[in-house]
Amino acid sequence: MPLLRTNTADKFIVDRRKTHRNSDVSRAVKHTRDRLSQRSGSPAFDRELLKLHARAIVTGASAIPLLVLVIAAAGLLGGMGGTILSWALVTVTCYTGIALFARSIDKADTARIELAATKRNFLILHSLSGLCWAYLASLGCGECQVEQFPVIKAVVLLLAMAATAIIASSLRGALVATFAAPVIVYGVVGARYWMPVEATMIGLLAISLPFFAYVAGHLNRSALMLLSFRREKDGLIAELETAKSMSDEARRRAEEANLAKSRFLASMSHELRTPLNAILGFSEVMSNEVLGQIQNTTYKEYARDIHDSGRHLLDLINEILDLSRIEAGRYQLNEEPVSLLDVVEECCHLMELRARNKDLRIVQQFEASLPRLFADERAIRQIALNLISNAVKFTPAGGEIVVKVGWTAGGGQYVSVADDGPGIPPDEIPVVLSAFGQGSIAIKSAEQGTGLGLPIVQGLLAMHGGEFQLNSKLREGTEAIAIFPRGRVMEDMPALPTLPLRAVASGGRRR
Template structure:
């Protein structure tokens, strides 16, 4: 039966057939920046400004018609009669044309707006509405009871000009297109020679038009800045959404890859340990000549080498599985009261033979009467053995390893393992703390390890809520410090009074 490979798991982990999104995302961000980071004259920018102008005109749709109605009612009441009603109707009709254009452009999608055509439509509509105000400037009031009618007309035109200047700030030239003709009509309708007050009103209108145009231009700059700030905000939001999408995708892929790794390790650990047990068992039987003499010392040595190599491979598998469980959060702490100094002493005793074979002295410095620690005994023992193993590995013959256990300044407890080996360069400390990371000195050393000891120590210390520090200087040695928080230090129980102890039968 041919071997069939399941593609389902691989597909769930990383689907290589799915196109990578980075290029699409980069293209979308570039397009957004090109659309939003713009200046006047750019078609997209002009479309946005025209949309702003249309919204302003629609938003202020009631002011100018309301002003026209008020003036119409006031003029009719003052005795101007039908001519005022005719003007009011014409002015409202022309203003309605402008509002229709504004509403149409406001409802049109920005991408479909033709900037040049829309700008001409707006200016033409403003000029049409200006015809109504020019008609108002030409009105006379010979039979009405209003004194200084020219002053009233000038004030009304000034109000209309000010309101228009505010609403048309997003479209340059709109104010001039609307009120240039009404100002000329006002001058034409004035009586010559003009009275001083009429001259003052005409001068005021003539000055007000460029002044309000200047104000409108500054308001236009404010609109441009508002659009720019909104564009920058939209760009930032677009980039944040892009980054979030990329982060979610990367997290999803990482979770699937981590799941695949866990499945692989679980499967491979079982598959590797089964033959390893046989290799270790049979090689130990052969090396110890349990079933009788081998007859050849070379074969006996080979059997010992097989057993040693198999044991090394088993330790490597166990370390990989430990690190995998720690990273996956599946390492369960079996917490109980432990004596840190006693565990350190036992660990030093276990490593004493290995250190003595290299001529290394282990010095123990433990503070007396340390209270017990609420922690996982197996995890702390593994921490100590890993640190001592590293120290022995890199300490030269005749060197010294100093193991200290004591109080921290904050009320916690610490373990310190310091050697006088070659040390680690500062730039390599992050490397040796990473999984499978080894420094240059470790690579040159004859006793190379797997690079998993310190990452396992970091993970176990973090699970206890502690801190791990690694200090090293070249040619001065290395010190590894494990700090347990004060919350894990157990308080000493007070001694029971003699009477209570006697009653309890102690």
């Protein structure tokens, strides 16, 4: 039999086609995005950039002093004497002062940094270091007799410029404040000789300064983007922590509510069943006139109504308890080999009287033989009874109910119950599959019900690893299909060979 497509629905009625957004969360996200959209010029970002600048100087504090020492050692070897040593001492002192000031800013609280004063002090310190490089650019080397000494100075300035562009990129203007004076001094000194080499180096330095300033600007924008990402990460982490705390609180309350519900059901199960049993027993005795005739027929009808209402209430309590145990995962399956054909056939016989009273006909279409299922017989009986009972409730007088049992296309087994009742509108199928849910047509035309039959069927099938399908067309009928997976089907074992009596006896003597 070809299986129809599943119409699944959540236990809780949720229209997933519509987006539901929490207004508080939306406002928080918008506020965070507005805050993160800030760019350079806002005090918060400028302070962060100053912190980045200070951290970069502290991290690379030994780079330029090391270059200065290498230049001083080369100058001593070249015969420049105390001049180069004096320059090296002053330059290292300037960079030491920058590193100490940067360390103090790096350790300070970001919110307490004086923005204008800190930026001004950094630029002053960088300008002082620039004067040291300008002094180097003005030096000559008559004693060392090196013809390419201007080229060497230009290369040293380029190296120092490149290192400063990388280290001081977080502070705008730091590169120009440091190397504007050295480039000008180098140009003035070289213009006195105006040799081709000096002219080339002057042009190279003049081009290199704006180029490295452009590179430093790109690095500055990268640092700004890094700060934006970091702030966004911090904001998202804060929102996640808030959502987690709210989720934990909601989960704690849900657990408390679930525990209270379990305690309530356990208590009310006993408290309600005890008086209900008395009501059912006494009302049955009265309606059957066991202790004597009731002269007033109205009282007799009342006793019968009391018995029917009590029976309905007891069924409702039992179904609520079954559904709560299934949802809580406390429903214990007593699995054993079960014949699906026998159980469904027995359920059809049990419902035969109710169907006959409504002038309904139950048609059984079973496979000739089916292997057993490894399942809970009580659960299978409850599934079949719920499906057939629903069909009896919703089928009008003179209708027909078709009950099928057979193989699925995947090698499993199924139970199908189809009726020619009013059917269910497509938009009401999720309602019907939810707890206590009933369709509008069923409410008007069917008998009184609890609305828990199909959710219990879904839960019991899920515990067996099965699937439930509900297919319906308005005014044409409904088909409910309970599918058990292939893994539940037990294979028939081959029969043991029977030995002749003489062989068995001889085998016994050999022992």
